[in-house]
Amino acid sequence: MMRSFLLATTLLGLAACSLWPQQPTTPELPLPEIDYEKFVLDNGLTLIVHEDRRNPLVSVNIWYHVGSKNEAPGRTGFAHLFEHLMFNGSENYDDEYFRPLEAAGATGMNGTTNADRTNYFATVPSAALDTLLWLESDRMGHLLGAIDQAKLDEQRGVVQNERRQRENQPYGKVWNLIPGYSYPQGHPYAWPTIGSMEDLDAASLTDVHHWFKTWYGPGNAVIVVAGDISPQEARSKVEHYFGDIPAGPALQRPSAWPAPMPDDREVEIEDAVPQARSYFVWNVAPNYSRDLVHLQLFADALANGKNSRLYQKLVYQDQSATDVGAFVLAREMGSQFMLWVTAKADADIAALEDTVTSSLAQLLAQGIKADELERSRTGMYVSMIRGMEKLGGKSELLASAQVLSGRPDAWRDELEWLQQATPKSVVESARRWLKTGRLRLRIQPQAAGKAAAAGADRSSLPAPGPAAPLNLPPLQRSTLANGLPVILVERHNVPLVEFRLLIEGGYATDPKGLEGLATLSMSLLDEGAGAFNALQLAEQLERIGASIGSSASLDLSQIRLSAVKPMLEPALALYSDVIMHPHLPQAELDRIRPRILAGIEQERANPVNLALRALPPLLYGDAHPYGVPMTGSGRPESLKRISLDHIRAYHAERITPANAQLLVVGDIDMASLLPMLERYLGAWSASTVRRALALPETPLPAQPRIYLLDRPGAPQTLLLAGHLAPPPSDPQDLALRAANDVFGGLFTSRINMNLREDKHWAYGAGSALIGARGQRPFIVYSRIQADKTVAAMQEIRRELAELKTSHPIRADELAAVVKQETLSLPGRNETLGQLAGSISHLLNLGLADDYYSQLVRQMNAMSLNQAQAGARALVQPQALTWIVIGDLAPHRQAIGELGWGAVSELKAEDL
Secondary structure (H helix, E strand, O other): OOOOOOOOOOOOOOOOOOOOOOOOOOOOOOOOOOOOEEEEOOOOOEEEEEEOOOOOEEEEEEEEOOOHHHOOOOOOOHHHHHHHHOOOOEOOEOOOOHHHHHHOOOEEEEEEEOOOOEEEEEEEEHHHHHHHHHHHHHHHHOOHHHOOHHHHHHHHHHHHHHHHHHHOOOOOOHHHHHHHHHOOOOOOOOOOOOOOHHHHHHOOHHHHHHHHHHHOOHHHEEEEEEEOOOHHHHHHHHHHHHOOOOOOOOOOOOOOOOOOEOOOEEEEEEEOOOOOEEEEEEEEOOOOOHHHHHHHHHHHHHHOOOOOHHHHHHHHHOOOEEEEEEEEEOOOOOEEEEEEEEEOOOOOHHHHHHHHHHHHHHHHHHOOOHHHHHHHHHHHHHHHHHHOOOHHHHHHHHHHHHHHHOOOOOHHHHHHHHHHOOHHHHHHHHHHHHOOEOEEEEEEEOOOOOOOOOOOOOOOOOOOOOOOOOOOOOOEEEEOOOOOEEEEEEOOOOOEEEEEEEEEOOHHHOOOOOOOHHHHHHHHOOOOEOOEOHHHHHHHHHHHOOEEEEEEOOOEEEEEEEEEHHHHHHHHHHHHHHHHOEOOOHHHHHHHHHHHHHHHHHHHHOHHHHHHHHHHHHHHOOOOOOOOOOOOOOOHHHHHHOOHHHHHHHHHHHOOHHHEEEEEEEOOOHHHHHHHHHHHHOOOOOOOOOOOOOOOOOOOOOOOEEEEEEOOOOOEEEEEEEEEEOOOOOOOHHHHHHHHHHHHHOOOOHHHHHHHHHOOOEEEEEEEEOOOOOOEEEEEEEEEEHHHHHHHHHHHHHHHHHHHOOOOOOHHHHHHHHHHHHHOOOHHHOOHHHHHHHHHHHHHOOOOOOHHHHHHHHHHHOOHHHHHHHHHHHOOHHHOEEEEEEOOOOOHHHHHHOOOOEEEEOOHHHO
């Protein structure tokens, strides 16, 4: 998605309602700043430094100006394959790249590849910066000696399984098809970034060496260091670690080549999808251009948000589509404008396409309205503020601007273009690009420089220094006159405030036969409230850059508000109406229910979601409150049974101040907050608190059970095995979590290293303790290439058994887990949303206010015996329930011959 930004002051013209401020003001939205210093080392490496001392964290983002557009025909997918190889060790640290960084408390560490660039990024505690820079510089300057044929074959298999994984989900093939149909032969964007299976098979070690020597020199790289460090210190460290690396060959910046299609192209395919969907694609202007900013504004007016033209027509009024959207895929040489629409199961996709085409033509002829432009501007501004909450977001912004435009502050050009945009200029840009040829792809459901002299010591990896203490803001508590508890956590680094009304009881409280009631009820809350119907409410929120959302999880329901501080009063007025005065109209229920039913069909078409629907009833039994689909969407027959009376009763009984608590996180203090809350929520009446949900203990099965769900032709098999584990209140909880991390909770955990890195049968494998107040599922999961189905099942069971018996947790594994859990806490609480999530978890489980501070102490005090005892308590291979989803004809007999337990068949339509 294109990153677009806004500096604007806008007259809101907000409609009056009973609690609306009497005289709405028009405050200026604060102008974002990212101060930086830029240096160029003698070897050509560009360094950009942004100093931000608010947290003891540093983000490092390295961008290489190379992507899939730099590949040659017959070697497609190589840029992405090489990215994988960069994580497999270097000459002076020949081990998994993630291993020392996980132990150092890194967060957000990964790499990505697109058509134009490859980037590598991580955020670490300040004391671990030398560790990260040493690793990054070692793979930039000292990689090839560590790459052999075995590693190439391993990552080739991983990438091929990644491609299978993408295609083995609804509409997953689309992104591999669009490039070839939309660009002319020979264009650098005419193939997908992930490449073809045949080209991946053809990749050789000679290709690896050539790619590295051509593209991975300092002269083709930009490194951004953002956070708790001065520009001078950052320059000194980067010079030390990177300064002796040779520059590499001189490279030229590519020229623009948008390649508009000369004609309209029609392509139709069949795939394993529950609903027909059509994509419309135009080739348009390059990144960092005025036209591209205008095209995103045009996309918003056409198809994004409840008040966009196509959403109102197709989703809201006609109810013939379940979703519609548009966006700009920004690229260096030329971008793509994409629009899609998904038909309801009984709708005519061709008729929807005609409506899309006619609506587009009408908007091109008439232009967008001033209020549509202002809503889009405000939304982009808030999106920018959210992106700048994280150091990684700011470092990415600076790196992208430098690599793709040549200037780290080029994002400010977009601010100016947004500020200057008018309805006339927007439609002129749209006419310039969207009246040319386009691709229509319909997916139908299947019938049935020089080196410096000095360098870093490469004999050993620098160890991270001691971590700074975790200093989360204190929880301040108060109570409104109506009895509503208020918990405030102040954080003043950005002008944002987050509200979360935490309501006791989630979808586990749904009455039997009415599964899906909580999800459906919460989905209906913001479909009209107070003086506004659904579309008007969405429009008011867009005007002030606020968002309101409501949802139900297993044990808790939430109503969320996110607002910029200058617009807090009008946002709270809307929020209070959603809480206290939702319309809950029959017409909206009739509109939303089919969308949730269509969502269930989507879940049934996705192997992971299908397994999550199937697992809870098998683990808990149908009578248990937790024995419902883990997606929370309920079952089709129960959703059809839910009436408006059920939903109104849910609202009256559950959404009350006596059954809730309000968490507020952000740029406000208690003295300012409480009067506002009394003004907008003070009239909310209290009621009797509902009794806590009874959660009976469920015994584990005496032997394993295997459930098969056949999907003929599937290129992968989804394996999910699970059993119930003790609840979070168990005294061994931290040891249970440590055991899960060792087995499958981290990238370097045992099961991922086995199935992905050692055997390359899967793109990834892992395990998880699913959140719940009572007994919680412990699951192991992976999407395995089809011919390794039974062998992978045996490996999973063997690894679990050995963790409990012959191969217990080692001291080095425990040390890595403890470091990761404790040192990563600042990085996992960097944004307001992350912090609100952590505090919500604390409040949901009734944990002490100082839980996270105690967590550090308790994890550091954990002994190896305690961790091993936790593994023995957690892992119960004899009680596993297996769900196997894939093309099972070749495997049924072998699965039965495992002799593990009863083998049964499942059908997607029954789940």
